[in-house]
Amino acid sequence: MTWSEMQPLLSQGTLDTLYMVLWSALVTVVGGLPLGVLLVLTDKGGLLQNTPVNKVVGVIVNIGRSLPFIILLIALIPFTTFVVGTFIGPTAMIVPLAIGAIPFFARLVETAIREVDHGLVEAVQAMGGSIPTIVRKVLLPQALPSIVSGTTTTVIALIGYSAMAGAVGGEGLGSKAVTYGFQRFENGFMIATVVVLILIVTVIQLLGDLAVRLLTRRTRTA
Amino acid sequence: MITTTGLTKVYRSGRSRGPEITALDGVDLHVREGEVFGVVGRSGAGKSSLIRCVNLLERPTAGTVTVDGTDLTALAGRGRRAGKELRRARSSIGMVFQHFNLLSSRTVQDNVELPLEILGHSAQKRSARALELLDLVGLADKAKVYPAQLSGGQKQRVGIARALAGNPKVLLSDEATSALDPETTRSILGLLRDINQQLGLTILLITHEMEVVKTICDSAALMERGRITESGTVGELLATPGSRLARALFPVDGAVAGPGSTVIDVTFHGESATQPVISQLSRTYNIDISILGAAMDTVGGRQIGRMRIELPGAFEENVVPVGFLREQGLQVEVVETAETVAGVPPTADLPDATEPSAALTEEGAK
Numbered sequence: 001m002t003w004s005e006m007q008p009l010l011s012q013g014t015l016d017t018l019y020m021v022l023w024s025a026l027v028t029v030v031g032g033l034p035l036g037v038l039l040v041l042t043d044k045g046g047l048l049q050n051t052p053v054n055k056v057v058g059v060i061v062n063i064g065r066s067l068p069f070i071i072l073l074i075a076l077i078p079f080t081t082f083v084v085g086t087f088i089g090p091t092a093m094i095v096p097l098a099i100g101a102i103p104f105f106a107r108l109v110e111t112a113i114r115e116v117d118h119g120l121v122e123a124v125q126a127m128g129g130s131i132p133t134i135v136r137k138v139l140l141p142q143a144l145p146s147i148v149s150g151t152t153t154t155v156i157a158l159i160g161y162s163a164m165a166g167a168v169g170g171e172g173l174g175s176k177a178v179t180y181g182f183q184r185f186e187n188g189f190m191i192a193t194v195v196v197l198i199l200i201v202t203v204i205q206l207l208g209d210l211a212v213r214l215l216t217r218r219t220r221t222a
Numbered sequence: 223m224i225t226t227t228g229l230t231k232v233y234r235s236g237r238s239r240g241p242e243i244t245a246l247d248g249v250d251l252h253v254r255e256g257e258v259f260g261v262v263g264r265s266g267a268g269k270s271s272l273i274r275c276v277n278l279l280e281r282p283t284a285g286t287v288t289v290d291g292t293d294l295t296a297l298a299g300r301g302r303r304a305g306k307e308l309r310r311a312r313s314s315i316g317m318v319f320q321h322f323n324l325l326s327s328r329t330v331q332d333n334v335e336l337p338l339e340i341l342g343h344s345a346q347k348r349s350a351r352a353l354e355l356l357d358l359v360g361l362a363d364k365a366k367v368y369p370a371q372l373s374g375g376q377k378q379r380v381g382i383a384r385a386l387a388g389n390p391k392v393l394l395s396d397e398a399t400s401a402l403d404p405e406t407t408r409s410i411l412g413l414l415r416d417i418n419q420q421l422g423l424t425i426l427l428i429t430h431e432m433e434v435v436k437t438i439c440d441s442a443a444l445m446e447r448g449r450i451t452e453s454g455t456v457g458e459l460l461a462t463p464g465s466r467l468a469r470a471l472f473p474v475d476g477a478v479a480g481p482g483s484t485v486i487d488v489t490f491h492g493e494s495a496t497q498p499v500i501s502q503l504s505r506t507y508n509i510d511i512s513i514l515g516a517a518m519d520t521v522g523g524r525q526i527g528r529m530r531i532e533l534p535g536a537f538e539e540n541v542v543p544v545g546f547l548r549e550q551g552l553q554v555e556v557v558e559t560a561e562t563v564a565g566v567p568p569t570a571d572l573p574d575a576t577e578p579s580a581a582l583t584e585e586g587a588k
Binding site: 047048117119120122123124125126127128129130131133137138141142144218219 | 277279303304309310311312313315317319321323325326327328336337339340341368370384388394
């Protein structure tokens, strides 16, 4: 395979991968953030202590996290077909990717929020702040750097998942690597996809770190 | 302004069937409008639970809390969540904390604006009020800075500005100066005093530092093992014979002599401070008086003198001179001699808790 043959495959693969990863990341954040907050609030000693809710959500999250992604991918085919109309192609892959990543992200959000000093919550309670106020003005802003860093980790995990999705009818670099690199023994192409993946992961990690640095710069002592 | 009756708080340690720990055991407290009231006690005495029960950050197990005529315990309802009414009542009670509890994600000004955001004021109004308060606490130039760039004393000033934002009538101070060095402590206490006088704010503070009570309190209470054991205005306490709080507030040192002499502590306050009582005593009864220790100090804004003197002869022989001193309006306490008591009474420190179990902290109970 020459570079001119590889190049269009790689760029199409990259675009599909980014399309799947970024959309599923968006859905993951939208779904995982409230779930993480809920886990903290309903926990024992939490502001909305509710053991049944906490246990149920905890169990669902744990099941989601313990299923191997490839199994989840196949198990979700009927649901994906119901939502998107098909289970093949990059758009269809967004569904299992997001569902696979939401529990993971929810746990990261939970950890981030738990680290917020309880004194701050107490201070806002003493001002007469309601629970939504505490979540909006204390828990989320104070945990933001950790949440951003958790988002970076999640996006990178999603890139890994998306390569697997390629094997089950998705598009993207993973599917290209399987079709051309593995099934046609094009070792050169395989290496090229790996290099592109490494580049994507590196760039995302750098961007994530930069964002965290910008967020924490002002909170550290000068 | 603040009244608690029979306030009781019981914690269960560990799981629901664990042993109970009583942090507050029927506390009756009465804080008058416009005064600075200090509750002192060792860690674990229940001070923290007490101040947290006043704005119901902690739900008392029994008893009532009334602040500015509103029964907060009635507003609280039964659930864990604070209802609208309780939240509104809380917004008129300011609170400052030992560790300041400022949001590191917000600038100083935005921290001060937070209570006003909760009250739903417009951005313009919030900003004007915040700047006015920062000016009051002497930090007008730090509005756009983040808390991490401030010193401890400056952080506490921001904390005070924030507590004042909602125009409270009552300020609760939870060990506000305990994390600060002595000099910063003095400046923060001065600020609290100014606020108390200028704004007529009632301040309830808890502390383990006698210095705090001495500097700014009009009244004080001693808390031990969940109970208030002494309470009153500083003047009343100093006039109470045997008051441990008074002794801790204003200790006199001086070695207690052996047998054959009588050692007494004399407290001067008010007019008697200016009378030449000791020389009168010496002349009238023709006795030699040794001064073992003496101090003058300002407690609660009043000049107080204390002196430990030794009279020759056993106590029985000195009944008349002691009576003379009492007639002069002095407060006289006989110090037991070395023979009867093993140790010298505790001086600058708080009275010792009698047994170690008293040191059970509410933290430990959680």
